[in-house]
Amino acid sequence: MRDRAQGFTLLEVVVAIAIFAAMYVLAQYAFTQALDHRDALREHSQQQEVRQRLLLFLSQDIEQIIARPVRDGFGELRPALHGDEESITFTRLGWANALDLRHRSQLQRVTYAFEENTLVRYHWPYVDRTVDTEAVRTELIDGVEKVRWRYLMQLPNDKWEWQEFWPLPQQDNVHPLKQSLPRSIELTLEFENGEQWHRFFRLVVNPWE
16 A cells, blocks of 8 residues: 655644744844944944044144234234134144145144034135135034033133133233243034033143243
8 A cells, every 4th residue: 555645734834934934034133233233333433433533633733733823814913823612713833745845834724613513624725815815624523513612721820721712801912923822722522412522632832922
């Protein structure tokens, strides 16, 4: 007598389909999670890269500030450094000019400004500029909700005090060349996602004051 071929019962088929479906759902979930983590890591990496670039700009600029007043487009003498809570303008050393191939000095006039939730850097090709001298604009970091600059001064009694703007009113009658520089500059950035970025930068003393 021949053996009859045995097939799967309907219940066994349903169970097998359910197992494969569950495995597919789990695999799809794991794959989706991996993609999400990859995107999050990429976004975080790009964010860190932007902030490192920002820190590089700030460090190279602020830590090379020099007490060199400038003349604006109308010939008026302006302080080497002036700023408030949202912007700062100064003269810095160290603008690379290898072998003096470019017809300019190694001094540079720089402004950091807060525009439409973005921290922006401006620099000019010449320190003493004319009316038609155009600035070069560079967007450094966006998603910023608030910018706050502060300036550290040393009081006559050797105490230290943070100021919200520079130069101080008592320096109005002092020649711009002899106006003091702050001893340190503080920058705080508050981002739209609630994060906060905080840095201090040291300055050199004005040798002419």
